Amino acid sequence: MKNVNQTEWKSLIENDGNAVIIDVRTPNEWMEGVQENALLINVMDPAKFEQAANKLDKTKNYYVYCRSGQRSQRACNLLEATGIANTYNLLGGMLEWQGKTIVPDID
Numbered sequence: 001m002k003n004v005n006q007t008e009w010k011s012l013i014e015n016d017g018n019a020v021i022i023d024v025r026t027p028n029e030w031m032e033g034v035q036e037n038a039l040l041i042n043v044m045d046p047a048k049f050e051q052a053a054n055k056l057d058k059t060k061n062y063y064v065y066c067r068s069g070q071r072s073q074r075a076c077n078l079l080e081a082t083g084i085a086n087t088y089n090l091l092g093g094m095l096e097w098q099g100k101t102i103v104p105d106i107d
Contacts, residue, residue: 001076024075033101043075065090
């Protein structure tokens with residue numbers, strides 16, 4: 001896992017054809033706004049998180065964020081335990097996020 005700040009995060013994702021963005025917050029937090037193209041995999045639901053993590057493509061690079069950067073750090077460690085080699089944790093999470101956010105569709 002590599003901890004990255006917002007500037008590094010944006011630059012890395014922009015130049016990474018294998019980037020997958022994962023939001024590990026709760027569904028209620030997700031509804032407050034998310035980064036564009038993010039997948040929701042709630043780390044607070046361990047069974048579902050593990051199930052989803054095991055289905056992820058191990059060759060991709062995973063950019064993981066949460067509210068403050070703590071849960072996403074734990075999620076990166078859990079992803080790496082499944083065999084994923086490249087994970088990036090957004091320092092400061094959505095609390096410090098200055099980039100674009102979208103409100104996800106409810107469906």
